[in-house]
Amino acid sequence: MVLTGAGGVLGWGLARRWPGSGLAPPVLLGRRAPAFWGPVRHEAMELGLGPRDRGSCADWARRLRPALWIHAASLSRWEACERDPLRAFTWNVEALRGLLEVARETGTRVLLVSTDQVFDGRGREYLEGADPCPVHVYGATKARAEDLALAAGQAVVRLPLLLGPSVAPGRRGADAAVVEAVRSGRRPRLFVDEWRTPLGVLRAAEGLLGWLADPQPGVFHLAGAEALSRLELGEKVCRRLGLRASFEALRRADAGMEQRPARLILRGPRAVRLLRWKPPDLRQSLAHWESRSHD
Numbered sequence: 001m002v003l004t005g006a007g008g009v010l011g012w013g014l015a016r017r018w019p020g021s022g023l024a025p026p027v028l029l030g031r032r033a034p035a036f037w038g039p040v041r042h043e044a045m046e047l048g049l050g051p052r053d054r055g056s057c058a059d060w061a062r063r064l065r066p067a068l069w070i071h072a073a074s075l076s077r078w079e080a081c082e083r084d085p086l087r088a089f090t091w092n093v094e095a096l097r098g099l100l101e102v103a104r105e106t107g108t109r110v111l112l113v114s115t116d117q118v119f120d121g122r123g124r125e126y127l128e129g130a131d132p133c134p135v136h137v138y139g140a141t142k143a144r145a146e147d148l149a150l151a152a153g154q155a156v157v158r159l160p161l162l163l164g165p166s167v168a169p170g171r172r173g174a175d176a177a178v179v180e181a182v183r184s185g186r187r188p189r190l191f192v193d194e195w196r197t198p199l200g201v202l203r204a205a206e207g208l209l210g211w212l213a214d215p216q217p218g219v220f221h222l223a224g225a226e227a228l229s230r231l232e233l234g235e236k237v238c239r240r241l242g243l244r245a246s247f248e249a250l251r252r253a254d255a256g257m258e259q260r261p262a263r264l265i266l267r268g269p270r271a272v273r274l275l276r277w278k279p280p281d282l283r284q285s286l287a288h289w290e291s292r293s294h295d
């Protein structure tokens with residue numbers, strides 16, 4: 001079993017939930033070994049290398065011939081993708097293409113971790129069968145990667161805005177960003193016209209582990225049960241943690257960000273049916289703030 005992209009906030013959730021899953025530890029592939037995984041095998045891999053170069057996903061798939069592969073590594077910063085579309089395409093699409101070619105030979109089942117950002121945000125809600133309609137480079141690269149994975153008979157899991165702790169510099173959940181700002185005396189500016197179905201990383205990890213226990217092809221949506229604006233999310237998180245907070249409510253257009261998808265409400269009836277996924281409410285998605293989660 002191989003996992004790429006283990007060093008982000010999702011990787012932190014997987015590191016917490018893996019030991020209780022009964023699965024053998026994964027081999028982590030990435031640029032650096034994330035300390036929060038403890039002593040598991042880590043090998044150097046860099047997205048963007050050609051399929052025949054040492055250290056690419058394709059190269060490692062050929063060497064390890066794993067039965068299962070979760071592909072979460074990605075250039076996932078929205079702004080970075082806008083600045084450098086070629087790099088975004090190379091990292092998010094081409095690296096996967098090489099992996100899928102080898103996976104066909106080795107019989108590896110691949111789960112591509114994707115995002116609600118493949119949608120334009122104009123729909124009322126998005127079920128697993130909805131057609132991607134990206135409005136920015138990040139979403140377009142993920143949508144293209146999804147096409148490749150699905151055409152190869154593999155699986156795609158779309159995740160919404162993730163909630164989780166700060167796990168490394170610049171790597172944190174959307175809730176941790178708000179809490180850090182409030183705790184340092186700032187007044188966060190939060191959108192009133194951008195809605196998401198946020199999901200805690202521990203719950204997201206449980207969904208991915210559910211897929212590993214019974215890997216099936218096709219698209220799955222793992223998302224929280226509650227649709228919240230960014231402002232509502234900030235208010236509820238701070239209330240739950242007993243933090244006194246004041247926010248500046250603004251519209252996306254006020255920040256020159258009206259191109260960002262407004263309403264990304266993911267619903268996952270297929271995940272509920274096939275993975276026995278139960279969309280958690282916000283309280284359940286904030287479980288990582290309980291002290292035991294940080295042991």
Ligand SMILES: NC(=O)c1ccc[n+]([C@@H]2O[C@H](COP(=O)([O-])OP(=O)(O)OC[C@H]3O[C@@H](n4cnc5c(N)ncnc54)[C@H](OP(=O)(O)O)[C@@H]3O)[C@@H](O)[C@H]2O)c1
Pocket residue numbers: 004005006007008009010011029030031032045046047048071072073074075076077091113114115116159160161162163170171
């Ligand atoms: N965070 C969210 O709110 C969110 C929402 C929806 C979907 N997702 C998806 O979930 C996945 C994980 O996101 P995340 O937020 O946990 O992680 P992240 O902070 O975006 O980090 C990305 C991960 O990918 C790896 N990576 C990036 N560029 C790489 C490269 N050139 N070569 C090798 N590895 C590279 C990083 O490795 P290093 O640690 O070695 O740098 C890191 O482990 C991504 O596919 C993302 O699109 C995230």
